[in-house]
Amino acid sequence: MTGIQGGLAIIGGGKIGEALLSGLLRGHAKPQDIVVVEKYPERVTYLTTRYGVRVVDVDEAVRSSRTVLIAVKPQDIDPLLDELAGSVTTEHLIVSIAAGIPTSHIEAALPAGVPVVRCMSNTPAVVDEAMTAISAGSLATDEHLGLADTLLSAVGRVVRVPESQLDAVTALSGSGPAYFFFLVEAMIDAGILLGLPRALAAELIVQTLFGSAVMLRDSGEHPVRLREAVTSPGGTTISAIRELENHGVRAAFLAAIEAASNRSAELGRASGG
Ligand SMILES: NC(=O)C1=CN([C@@H]2O[C@H](COP(=O)(O)OP(=O)(O)OC[C@H]3O[C@@H](n4cnc5c(N)ncnc54)[C@H](O)[C@@H]3O)[C@@H](O)[C@H]2O)C=CC1
Numbered sequence: 316m317t318g319i320q321g322g323l324a325i326i327g328g329g330k331i332g333e334a335l336l337s338g339l340l341r342g343h344a345k346p347q348d349i350v351v352v353e354k355y356p357e358r359v360t361y362l363t364t365r366y367g368v369r370v371v372d373v374d375e376a377v378r379s380s381r382t383v384l385i386a387v388k389p390q391d392i393d394p395l396l397d398e399l400a401g402s403v404t405t406e407h408l409i410v411s412i413a414a415g416i417p418t419s420h421i422e423a424a425l426p427a428g429v430p431v432v433r434c435m436s437n438t439p440a441v442v443d444e445a446m447t448a449i450s451a452g453s454l455a456t457d458e459h460l461g462l463a464d465t466l467l468s469a470v471g472r473v474v475r476v477p478e479s480q481l482d483a484v485t486a487l488s489g490s491g492p493a494y495f496f497f498l499v500e501a502m503i504d505a506g507i508l509l510g511l512p513r514a515l516a517a518e519l520i521v522q523t524l525f526g527s528a529v530m531l532r533d534s535g536e537h538p539v540r541l542r543e544a545v546t547s548p549g550g551t552t553i554s555a556i557r558e559l560e561n562h563g564v565r566a567a568f569l570a571a572i573e574a575a576s577n578r579s580a581e582l583g584r585a586s587g588g
């Protein structure tokens with residue numbers, strides 16, 4: 316049985332909730348398989364109109380769904396857990412995508428024995444290319460992990476990791492799309508600086524990023540080898556690489572991603588987890 320077959324409730328119809336919803340509906344799920352809980356009226360109207368799903372309250376969501384996916388901000392999770400505590404049972408599976416929040420925190424807030432799987436996905440779910448990592452809480456069985464895996468495989472790739480790695484995963488692949496978008500912005504600006512029209516610069520960079528990503532994923536080659544193949548002796552690329560090294564771009568990535576991981580851990584500590 317998949318999570319969808321048992322009914323799925325998505326609590327939090329924001330950016331990632333919508334990304335997962337849209338991906339699931341492009342896959343095998345039907346609008347009647349999924350309910351959404353969302354507190355902002357404009358989002359409710361948008362989600363019901365665009366996707367044809369029902370937006371319900373927490374009690375109804377829990378009654379109608381075996382799997383409950385929590386997609387609210389870490390700062391909003393505690394009031395939601397208080398609400399869920401009155402209705403979830405050991406027959407449910409809770410899947411949380413909230414950054415930093417440990418499964419132990421969620422387990423402690425819910426009735427004894429409710430299984431929890433923590434996951435970290437990313438917004439490329441909107442094009443069925445998400446990268447998701449999942450970890451079982453102390454009460455989640457292989458079957459529960461399998462249900463979460465099946466559910467999230469509908470929108471991209473899924474890997475299973477120990478929960479101790481999830482803050483790092485959040486920093487790398489959860490936040491990762493933002494780093495690539497930031498890089499693309501900067502490279503388009505470089506094209507503008509060189510006098511290219513913005514639309515042309517954007518087309519050049521987006522296709523170059525896409526082609527490079529497919530090479531990385533499909534060739535199995537180490538990125539250093541792929542970069543070396545572009546870097547001709549005495550050529551243009553090495554002139555650029557020297558500038559990137561001079562400006563500490565590699566060190567900046569290490570520091571930035573470490574900061575993101577630390578922030579994820581901090582969000583968990585702030586929750587008391
Ligand atoms: N945006 C992203 O790329 C990713 C976000 N996440 C995680 O997903 C969670 C949501 O992030 P976003 O979608 O970016 O935030 P968001 O702010 O776009 O969406 C959260 C939604 O939850 C709703 N909400 C809050 N409390 C609620 C409640 N008690 N009942 C019903 N709805 C409620 C809000 O109205 C809002 O629409 C966060 O915990 C974040 O760490 C995880 C992976 C990627």
Ligand SMILES: O=C(O)[C@@H]1CCC=N1
Nearest residue numbers: 414485488489490491
């Ligand atoms: O920025 C955030 O906190 C969330 C978690 C991963 C991506 N977005």
